[in-house]
Amino acid sequence: MGMTSLRPGLAVSLAAALGEDPGGVFAAIGAGSGTVAPDDECIRFEELGYSVSERSYRESEPAVGDVATAGGEFFDSEGNVIARDSGRMQIVHHDPATEHWVAFTRVSYEFEDGGTARSMGFVDLNDQLTGSRVEIYIVGTGGRYLGKVGTLSWVIESTMSAKARMVLCARPLEKCCDTGFSSISFG
Numbered sequence: 001m002g003m004t005s006l007r008p009g010l011a012v013s014l015a016a017a018l019g020e021d022p023g024g025v026f027a028a029i030g031a032g033s034g035t036v037a038p039d040d041e042c043i044r045f046e047e048l049g050y051s052v053s054e055r056s057y058r059e060s061e062p063a064v065g066d067v068a069t070a071g072g073e074f075f076d077s078e079g080n081v082i083a084r085d086s087g088r089m090q091i092v093h094h095d096p097a098t099e100h101w102v103a104f105t106r107v108s109y110e111f112e113d114g115g116t117a118r119s120m121g122f123v124d125l126n127d128q129l130t131g132s133r134v135e136i137y138i139v140g141t142g143g144r145y146l147g148k149v150g151t152l153s154w155v156i157e158s159t160m161s162a163k164a165r166m167v168l169c170a171r172p173l174e175k176c177c178d179t180g181f182s183s184i185s186f187g
Contacts, residue, residue, distance in 0.1 A: 042169035043140075043148065045082060048074045050154065050162040062101065066091045074164060083111040089123070101125035105136060115143025117168065119152050128156055140168050 050072055057068035071086040087107030094101050106120040121136030128134045135153035140146050148168035155163050 042150070042167055043145065045074070045076075045164070045166040047077055048082060048164040048166065049076075050074050050164045052160045062091055062094075064091050064094050074166070081112055083109045083117075085109045087119075091125070092122070099126075109138075111143065111145065113143060115145040116141045117145050131155060138166060138168060 052070055052072040054072075055068065055070040058066055067088060067090045069086075069088050071084065073081050074083045074085070075081050085107050087105060089103045089105040091101060091103045101124075103123050103125050104120070105123050107118065109117040109119070111117070117138050117140045119136050119138040123134050123136065124132075133153050133155045135151050138150050138152045140148035145168055148170050150166070150168040152164065152166045154165070157163060
């Protein structure tokens, strides 16, 4: 199975082909260029816990087209809630020869400080379910996060919890974040 690394341009094309770009997440990432103000700072949440509070999925063998929804809370090391999320994941690819699965995910976030963000991207389900760190793009859509771009990454700890990292910056994505995303194969 050949591996292809998803870059912003490719992700925009794939999202457009799927009819998926709510809130212009990929459009904002693709436009992430320009100068960086000297006082520009990133918003970083390095060590977040995540707890699933609701989820819905088909309890049978997975298939391309299956959809799962989930919501939960991000919290800091003291247990303070930082944000709540609500999202959707759809399986978009399966390679029967290797049992490799890929899903497209999109999620909305409401932060305790009143800000909002959206994320979307392709997730290698094999990596996610075996405890590897997975990463998707995130874009601030309101409050102090508005216009900032970055990444959200997580490592699954159990079916109901994960450890996460979120970074949003008002600068080109290449300058704020490690964009060495997991390679994902599409056959």
